[in-house]
Amino acid sequence: MTAMTPTPYRVVTRHAETHDTVTLTLEPCDAAIAPVRPGQFTLLYAFGVGEAPISVSGTGPLLDQTVRDVGAVSHALTVAGPGQMIGVRGPLGVGWGIEETTGRDVVLAAGGIGLAPLRSALLYALEHRASYGDITLLVGARTPGDLLYAAEMADWRGRGVRVEVTVDRAHSGWDGQVGLITTLVSHLDAAPDAVAFVCGPEIMMRLTARELLARGIDDVRISLERNMRCGIGWCGHCQLGPWLLCRDGPVVPYRDAAPLLSVREL
Amino acid sequence: MPWILDGLADLHGALRADGYTVIGPTYRDGAIVLAELASADDLPYGWGVTLEPGGYRTRRREDDAAFAHSAGPQSWKPFLHPPRVKLWEGRRTEDGGFSIETEEETPPRYAFLGVRPCDLRAIGVLDHVMIGGAHPDEAYGARRTGAFIIAVNCTEPGETCFCASMGTGPRADTGYDLVLTELIGEGRFLAEVGTGAGAALLDRIPREEADEAVTEGALAEVAAAADRMGREMPEPEGLRDLLAGSLDAARWDDVASRCLTCGNCTMVCPTCFCTTVEDVTDLTGEHAERRQRWDSCFDLDFSHLPGGSVRTSGKSRYRQWLTHKLGTWHDQFGSSGCVGCGRCIVWCPVGIDLTEEVAALREEQEERRD
Ligand SMILES: Cc1cc2nc3c(=O)[nH]c(=O)nc-3n(C[C@H](O)[C@H](O)[C@H](O)COP(=O)(O)OP(=O)(O)OC[C@H]3O[C@@H](n4cnc5c(N)ncnc54)[C@H](O)[C@@H]3O)c2cc1C
Ligand code: SF4
Ligand code: SF4
Ligand code: FES
Numbered sequence: 001m002t003a004m005t006p007t008p009y010r011v012v013t014r015h016a017e018t019h020d021t022v023t024l025t026l027e028p029c030d031a032a033i034a035p036v037r038p039g040q041f042t043l044l045y046a047f048g049v050g051e052a053p054i055s056v057s058g059t060g061p062l063l064d065q066t067v068r069d070v071g072a073v074s075h076a077l078t079v080a081g082p083g084q085m086i087g088v089r090g091p092l093g094v095g096w097g098i099e100e101t102t103g104r105d106v107v108l109a110a111g112g113i114g115l116a117p118l119r120s121a122l123l124y125a126l127e128h129r130a131s132y133g134d135i136t137l138l139v140g141a142r143t144p145g146d147l148l149y150a151a152e153m154a155d156w157r158g159r160g161v162r163v164e165v166t167v168d169r170a171h172s173g174w175d176g177q178v179g180l181i182t183t184l185v186s187h188l189d190a191a192p193d194a195v196a197f198v199c200g201p202e203i204m205m206r207l208t209a210r211e212l213l214a215r216g217i218d219d220v221r222i223s224l225e226r227n228m229r230c231g232i233g234w235c236g237h238c239q240l241g242p243w244l245l246c247r248d249g250p251v252v253p254y255r256d257a258a259p260l261l262s263v264r265e266l
Numbered sequence: 267m268p269w270i271l272d273g274l275a276d277l278h279g280a281l282r283a284d285g286y287t288v289i290g291p292t293y294r295d296g297a298i299v300l301a302e303l304a305s306a307d308d309l310p311y312g313w314g315v316t317l318e319p320g321g322y323r324t325r326r327r328e329d330d331a332a333f334a335h336s337a338g339p340q341s342w343k344p345f346l347h348p349p350r351v352k353l354w355e356g357r358r359t360e361d362g363g364f365s366i367e368t369e370e371e372t373p374p375r376y377a378f379l380g381v382r383p384c385d386l387r388a389i390g391v392l393d394h395v396m397i398g399g400a401h402p403d404e405a406y407g408a409r410r411t412g413a414f415i416i417a418v419n420c421t422e423p424g425e426t427c428f429c430a431s432m433g434t435g436p437r438a439d440t441g442y443d444l445v446l447t448e449l450i451g452e453g454r455f456l457a458e459v460g461t462g463a464g465a466a467l468l469d470r471i472p473r474e475e476a477d478e479a480v481t482e483g484a485l486a487e488v489a490a491a492a493d494r495m496g497r498e499m500p501e502p503e504g505l506r507d508l509l510a511g512s513l514d515a516a517r518w519d520d521v522a523s524r525c526l527t528c529g530n531c532t533m534v535c536p537t538c539f540c541t542t543v544e545d546v547t548d549l550t551g552e553h554a555e556r557r558q559r560w561d562s563c564f565d566l567d568f569s570h571l572p573g574g575s576v577r578t579s580g581k582s583r584y585r586q587w588l589t590h591k592l593g594t595w596h597d598q599f600g601s602s603g604c605v606g607c608g609r610c611i612v613w614c615p616v617g618i619d620l621t622e623e624v625a626a627l628r629e630e631q632e633e634r635r636d
Contacts, residue, residue: 003401004353004543004556005366029363047356047364048547048554070572085363227570229542232401235561236540237568239590241510242597247399263513265582 003232006045006087007033009063011080017066017148021113022078026063026086033088036063038120039095039197039223039251043231045087046076053228053246055117056091059124063088066116066148092231093250096121096221101195105133107188107217109208111140111181111200115148117223117250121197126159136162136190140181140204143167144174185211192216198254199223206261209254220254241266268476269457269468271446274332274379276471277416277457278306281377284467286414289345290379291338296324298338300345303379310335317424317496317608319617331450333380336424337607341385341536345376346409347392349560353543356554364554373408381417381442383435384427384607388536389415390441394599395539414463417442419488421450425496426608428621432499434605436491444468447484456484497621499606500628509593512627513585521623522581524616529562531610531618532587537603538562563587588620 009026016022033042036056043051044065052073058064069078080086098106098121106125108118118137125132137156141147144167157163164184166177177184181200185208190196196212198205198220205222212220224245229235231246238245241260243252260266271277281288290303293310303309309332316323317336327334354368381389389410396406420429420436429435438445443464447456456476459465499505532538542561547554561568563586569576577583595603604620611619 002353002368002404004558005368008363008366010363045545047358048545048551050545051543074572083362087364087366225571226576227568229561233399234396234401234403234539235542236563236590237542237561239586239594239598241589242594244598265577265579266513266586 004089004230006043006051006089007031009086009088011082011084011086012062014081018146020078021066021068021148023057023064023066024077024080024086025058026065026088029085032061033090035061036091036120037095038098038124039117040091040093041117041231041250042088042090042092043228044077045089046073046080047085047087049073049076051087051089052077053092053231055120055223057116057119059120059127064119066113066119068113089231093246094248096197096223096251098124098195098197101219102128102131103133105190105194106135107138107190107194107196107212108136109138109181109185109196109198109200109212111204111208112142112146113148114199114201114204114223115139117199118197119149122156122161126156126161129160133194134162134190135160136188137164138181138184138188139163139165140184140200141165141167143169144171144176180207182207182211185215188212188215190215190217192218194219196220197223197251202261205254206258209258218255221251222254222257223250224252224257225250268481269473270476270480271455271457271471271473273453274306274309274455277467278303278379280467280471281379281414286375286377288377288379289342291333291335293324297322298324298335300338300340300342309380314422315424317426317612319426319611319619320614321617322612329451330453331422331448333418333446333448334422334450336422336427337382337384337609339534339609339613341534341607341609342378342381342389343392343536345378346389346413347396347406347539351405351558353556353558358552371405373405373412375412376409377414377416379416380446381415382420382607383417383438384429384432384605385536386415386417386438386441387434387605388607391537391599391601391603391605392539394601395537398599414467415442417445419445419447419485421448421487421491423491423495424608426611426619427495427606428497428499428608429606430492430495430498431502432602432604432606433502437485437488447488449480449484456481497608497611497619499604499621500625502602505592505602505624506596508624508627508631509589511631513589515627515630517623517626517630518581518585520626521584521618522579524618525580525584526615527564527580527583528615529564530613530615532562532564533560534609534613535591536605536607536609540568563590588623592620592624
């Protein structure tokens with residue numbers, strides 16, 4: 001057993017979110033990994049294929065992990081059915097830090113699969129509802145068919161979350177908003193001491209964070225993606241400037257990330 | 267107290283008697299390589315080297331010095347952090363799952379004979395990366411703690427050396443069990459003790475007390491070597507800030523027009539630690555393995571993401587390497603990633619010299635300020 005050895009887990013349920021994305025719920029075969037904080041991730045291993053870093057999108061002792069099929073490993077994970085064994089290493093990285101932001105409004109802004117790591121923060125805040133102020137979830141998706149957790153959104157609204165959704169392209173029958181997520185931010189009603197968590201494509205995070213700063217919200221945290229071969233500070237692949245993102249991230253303050261993200265190919 | 271050893275045969279013999287695999291410099295195929303020394307006779311007596319950007323040649327010396335040859339193509343890195351290791355093996359189980367086994371390999375017990383001060387510091391830098399964090403690499407740790415280290419102070423810096431300006435040589439400060447200073451032309455060595463294990467080993471071999479004059483003379487030779495370095499890193503204290511402030515420098519385009527992105531510099535560097543993992547299966551699909559191997563930030567796939575690599579241009583890859591080595595290494599691991607051994611200059615096929623690149627970046631920064 002070393003830090004590179006996966007812990008065996010088994011798929012309990014497989015829920016298809018969209019045409020290319022599924023949420024797996026995993027339970028340990030024997031020993032479990034240490035408790036996961038919202039925003040942390042694991043490396044999921046598909047036997048013989050390889051590992052991919054995937055955020056934990058729930059809060060329970062069972063691991064909810066939402067995977068989008070984009071390549072060999074993620075494909076093998078998305079087709080894993082109940083009973084199938086998956087290797088898990090983690091929990092890895094620093095999370096959103098939502099445990100420490102009690103008493104404040106919470107804004108969560110997601111683009112595409114970026115909603116996966118935000119769901120854990122949202123569920124955490126709902127489990128400790130009295131400890132937080134207003135909770136706003138802003139979601140951007142390519143089309144209505146690409147929306148993750150669509151079935152859960154009514155429940156979140158029912159528990160006092162302001163959920164706003166926008167899509168890039170709508171089909172007939174969509175009566176929601178169409179356009180950029182930044183438009184949602186510009187209508188935001190949150191106290192300046194709110195904490196904002198943002199995850200999505202890098203360009204979406206930069207535009208969203210800028211808009212949040214313009215609205216007077218200073219504490220903006222983003223979750224970054226880089227190649228990760230080890231997750232534990234060994235391989236050097238996840239560097240961005242001063243950071244090893246598997247160790248010092250993936251969640252970082254936007255303020256510190258902004259000058260790095262503005263340099264091409266850093 | 268310093269001692270004088272007449273040759274190294276007894277020292278080598280004592281290490282072998284203690285079960286160590288003795289690794290040290292030896293002449294092989296036109297280079298001074300690090301390999302197992304069957305006896306002290308395998309040391310490269312009488313060999314020196316001529317170093318230049320993109321060039322390495324061995325040459326016959328007038329004397330029979332054992333350690334007067336500067337850093338060679340290898341460092342000690344491959345022994346502590348091997349280029350390829352198997353991390354684990356997995357097997358399909360009857361119930362459709364899999365089981366994973368890690369082999370408990372007995373770590374080799376190395377004695378490193380002739381670790382130059384730059385390379386000694388490099389081992390310290392590597393230790394910090396490999397076993398200084400929250401997830402220590404235990405296999406590295408086992409190889410490392412088992413190693414007996416005999417450093418050798420440097421009296422023969424090369425054309426591409428700049429350890430003095432990086433503060434890592436020419437005299438070894440800490441991190442050794444024993445440190446030798448070669449009394450060139452005499453076949454004798456001054457030996458100083460670094461640890462209890464070093465003292466115990468010396469106790470068992472024939473030696474003489476070194477008188478003060480001999481000790482002072484030998485150490486004066488070492489101190490004088492600081493002035494014979496072929497290169498100097500300009501203003502090393504300011505490197506972290508210089509690199510952090512040079513991300514948009516025009517110099518990167520200039521160096522990119524010369525750099526072949528071959529990655530040689532990362533392979534020969536004694537502190538470059540990056541690896542990748544490979545997952546493989548046999549034809550039946552019943553048996554899987556994960557292997558770790560050295561990787562290089564010059565490789566296009568190094569920054570692979572599903573949407574395409576982050577660093578596609580050669581410019582961005584050279585910038586990543588130099589910025590990490592001299593700048594962000596401080597942020598990540600609390601020291602410089604460069605010890606001034608000069609290997610990357612020698613083994614670069616086009617002779618790119620990082621001290622020159624730094625000087626150019628500094629000049630550009632000053633121009634921008636004015
Ligand atoms: C911290 C973090 C959290 C994440 N959380 C999530 C999440 O919750 N959900 C989610 O879906 N995704 C998440 N991701 C993204 C996810 O890790 C990637 O989508 C995943 O690694 C893709 O792996 P893959 O093998 O499926 O695709 P890739 O390996 O990227 O494959 C893409 C294509 O490139 C090829 N390829 C593979 N490796 C290489 C290489 N080295 N060089 C060249 N080509 C190559 C493949 O053959 C394939 O055709 C997260 C990433 C990070 C860093
Ligand atoms: S960067 Fe070059 S000079 Fe510095 S330690 Fe590495 S190989 Fe030696
Ligand atoms: S600097 Fe030289 S050795 Fe390094 S990648 Fe470029 S050409 Fe190769
Ligand atoms: S993923 Fe290997 S060092 Fe971060």
